[in-house]
Amino acid sequence: MAEMESLLARQPTEAVKPVRRDYTKLRKKFSQLFNAQQRYVNKWKQLRDYQLPFIGQFDGEEDQSEPYNGKILNPVAWESCQIFASGVMSGLTPPSRKWFKLTMENIDVAANSQVAELLDEREEILYAVLAKSNFYSVVHQVYMELTMGQAPMGIFADSESGVRFTSYPIGTYAISTNSKEIVNIFGRKYKMTVDQIVEQFGYENCPDNIKNIYDNGNSLQQSFIVNWFVEPNKDRKDKLGRRNMPYSSIYWVEGSNSDEVLYHGGFEEWPIPIARHTSMDLNGYGKGAAWFAQPDSQMLQKLEFDYLTAVELSVKPPMQAPSDVISTVNLYPGGITEIEGQHKVEPMFAVQSNLQDIQNKIAVTEDSIKRAYSADLFLMLDQIDKGQMTAREVMERTQEKLQQLGPVVERLLSEFLNPIIERVYSVLDRAGVFPPVDDEELLDQLNGQEVKIEYISPLAQAQKMSSLVNIEQYFAFIMSLAQANPNIVNKFNFEEAANTYGVNLGVPAKIIRSDDEYQEILAQQAQAQAEQEQQMQLIQAAQLAPQMASAAKQATDAANDGNPALQQWLGMDGV
Numbered sequence: 001m002a003e004m005e006s007l008l009a010r011q012p013t014e015a016v017k018p019v020r021r022d023y024t025k026l027r028k029k030f031s032q033l034f035n036a037q038q039r040y041v042n043k044w045k046q047l048r049d050y051q052l053p054f055i056g057q058f059d060g061e062e063d064q065s066e067p068y069n070g071k072i073l074n075p076v077a078w079e080s081c082q083i084f085a086s087g088v089m090s091g092l093t094p095p096s097r098k099w100f101k102l103t104m105e106n107i108d109v110a111a112n113s114q115v116a117e118l119l120d121e122r123e124e125i126l127y128a129v130l131a132k133s134n135f136y137s138v139v140h141q142v143y144m145e146l147t148m149g150q151a152p153m154g155i156f157a158d159s160e161s162g163v164r165f166t167s168y169p170i171g172t173y174a175i176s177t178n179s180k181e182i183v184n185i186f187g188r189k190y191k192m193t194v195d196q197i198v199e200q201f202g203y204e205n206c207p208d209n210i211k212n213i214y215d216n217g218n219s220l221q222q223s224f225i226v227n228w229f230v231e232p233n234k235d236r237k238d239k240l241g242r243r244n245m246p247y248s249s250i251y252w253v254e255g256s257n258s259d260e261v262l263y264h265g266g267f268e269e270w271p272i273p274i275a276r277h278t279s280m281d282l283n284g285y286g287k288g289a290a291w292f293a294q295p296d297s298q299m300l301q302k303l304e305f306d307y308l309t310a311v312e313l314s315v316k317p318p319m320q321a322p323s324d325v326i327s328t329v330n331l332y333p334g335g336i337t338e339i340e341g342q343h344k345v346e347p348m349f350a351v352q353s354n355l356q357d358i359q360n361k362i363a364v365t366e367d368s369i370k371r372a373y374s375a376d377l378f379l380m381l382d383q384i385d386k387g388q389m390t391a392r393e394v395m396e397r398t399q400e401k402l403q404q405l406g407p408v409v410e411r412l413l414s415e416f417l418n419p420i421i422e423r424v425y426s427v428l429d430r431a432g433v434f435p436p437v438d439d440e441e442l443l444d445q446l447n448g449q450e451v452k453i454e455y456i457s458p459l460a461q462a463q464k465m466s467s468l469v470n471i472e473q474y475f476a477f478i479m480s481l482a483q484a485n486p487n488i489v490n491k492f493n494f495e496e497a498a499n500t501y502g503v504n505l506g507v508p509a510k511i512i513r514s515d516d517e518y519q520e521i522l523a524q525q526a527q528a529q530a531e532q533e534q535q536m537q538l539i540q541a542a543q544l545a546p547q548m549a550s551a552a553k554q555a556t557d558a559a560n561d562g563n564p565a566l567q568q569w570l571g572m573d574g575v
Contacts, residue, residue, distance in 0.1 A: 024258040026250065030229050033187045037174035040285055044148060044170055047290040050297045051077035055145060058171040073304035076366045077290070077297050080373035084289060085143035087378020091459030092412060095136045098127065099457035100421060105450040111515050114442050119451070122434050126424060129162045129433075138165040142275055145170055147373065149286035150276045152186065153416075155423045162433065163424050175274060175284040182415075183274040183284050188228040189254070195219035197226065197253070201262040207253055225254035226262070233266055242266050269426055273419040277408055293372035300365045303358060310353035317347040374405055409463060413455055421453055471497055 041058060048056050049071050072078070093099050102119040104110035130136070138153060145151035148170050158164035168188060176185040194213045198206060203214065213222055233248040245266030252261045276286035290297075321329050322343045329345050330337045337345060370376055428434060437443050475497070481488045495518065502512045513521070 022259050023250070023252065023261060026229065027227075027252075027258060029231075030187050030227060033174040033176060033185065034189070036176070036283065037285075041171065043291075047148060047294060050301060051290050051293065052081055052144075052147065053078065055081075055148060056170040071301055073308070074300050074362070074366070076300065077293055077369050077373070080293075080370050080375040081144055081147050081289070083370075083375040083378055084147055084373045085140055087374070088143045088146070088412075088459075089136075089140050091378065091462075092409070092417065092455070092457045093136070093139055094457060095131070097457075098123075099455065099460075100417070101454045101456055102126075103452050103454055105452045109445060109449050110452075112445065113513075113517060114439070115446065118437065118442070118446075122425075125428065125433060126421065129424065129428060133158070133161040133163050133165060135163070135165050138167045141167040146275050146277055147289040149278070149288040149291060150175070150274055150284075152272045152274045153420070154272050155420065155427075156271065157427050157431070162431070163427055177282050177284040179282075181279065181282055183272075183276075184232055184270065185284075186228075186230045186272045186274075189225055190228075191223045192226050193220055193223050197224065197262070201251065205262050207256045207260045209256075210253065227252055227254050230267070230272060247271065268430070269423045270419060271423065273416045273423070275412055275416040277411075279411070289373040293369045296365050296368045296372070300362065300369065303362050303365060307355065307358045307362065310355055310358065314353060314355075317350075319345060319347060321345040377405065406463060409459060413460070417455070418453055425451075468501060471501060 044056055045058055051072070053072055089095075100123075102123045104115060104119070109115055142151040142153050145167065151170070152168050152173060152175070154166040154168070156164050156166070172188055172190055174187045175183050178184050192200075194210055197210055198214050198219065203211065206214070210224070213219060229250050230247055233244070233246055235248075236244050236246065238244075242265040245268055247267040247270060249263070249265045249267060249271075250261055251263045274284070277288035279286045316331075319329070319331060325337070325339050325343055325345070328337060339345065437446070475492060478488060478492045495515065499512065499515075
């Protein structure tokens, strides 16, 4: 069960044989979930048939070459989907660089250098676990499925890599949301052989028919549909145990008795974050790039068919010949046909097709599909990592596109990436992977404080660049005013501007000094400057001492020579 559920599930306080319960109500809810999903299936199939031939699995399909009947003559949508997936991955979760950082919600606590170093250490552990696991390969598949509207990803504890990730093809799952439009119900149907069922869930947990097949040695030949249902645990009781976690997780074989389940457990956090492109209602399902590109994609395939037909008619036009020689006509290249008399073999009509017009329309339609997938934007964003363009240049060139993509990015950050990091962090924390905090004062300071996730990926940075430009423009304005009124510079908070700029750029916490450290450095510099000035004064005094002594001696000598004014000034009256 370690591969399926959290290894860190809380253990019951005492060993009690579980009481068999009736799952009829739960199974009815599961069926209703998939009944609601059916109204989208035909649309998803249509999107697949005209755009994305390798996305999704419907009606128990196993051979993915079977459903494709030659509807796709131009693969620009599939190519754009790959660009979209690669673009989102390099823009939000690039494997080659850091794309998030941990900080504290409380600004004062976040400014503490010890807190920053602690979070940086845990951040490095998170990156190491993600790199060791299958996260980056699975998340790429998720981004490809996202073009359909939504894509789920399961997160489970793993004894080898720490965390294991799983993607689920569209058509195999159903979802629903709560009143806040947050997906909190997930159902899945998938096929497993008897051998796989016994291996994953254990022989003793299988229904009798599964056991019989396994005992007869036919475990690899027969398969069954396994149902998996995850939802908030409304029957949770105030005690420990895997059945009393915030989210319940139940597996059963389709068609088994209502009191027979393969496994009943749970999760401490929502284990299946759902990436959604655009959501417009409370049903949980989204609309993606493939939805927006579907009219153009269907038209594109028709245009490609017409283009190929026109080319074929030009190369191989319909021919006419007398009925008595038609059977002997050779239409192959270089073929010779012997005809007696005045009989002719010639085209029935002149083919005068304007291929250029069709090509122009195809090009326009292709561009429209690429825009629907944001392929042009992601190709430009990719140049950031290659050092060919700065984030500001990308923003200046694609400001409008970034604004259009902004809601999608924000949804992916809040609904998908945030739960991933929180789930992985919690799993590792319960496993004791993070080094303990020995400083009691630091622990007291962190008690009750909330950790905040800041995203520093190229796409997140490009989104934030607009605020940085505002800072730069305001600074330039202040400096222009300072030429007439130097005091106006005091209106600009240099320290806060430096902090904000660094945070938005994703500068590591170790590089940015805290406000306390900064003030301490200023105080040290002021003290050092004061000491230097005092030392300079002493040096100057030492340099002037011989001259002053010489002058005093001369004055004394002059007074001794009888100068009454000097005698009075020196206090030598009466001497």
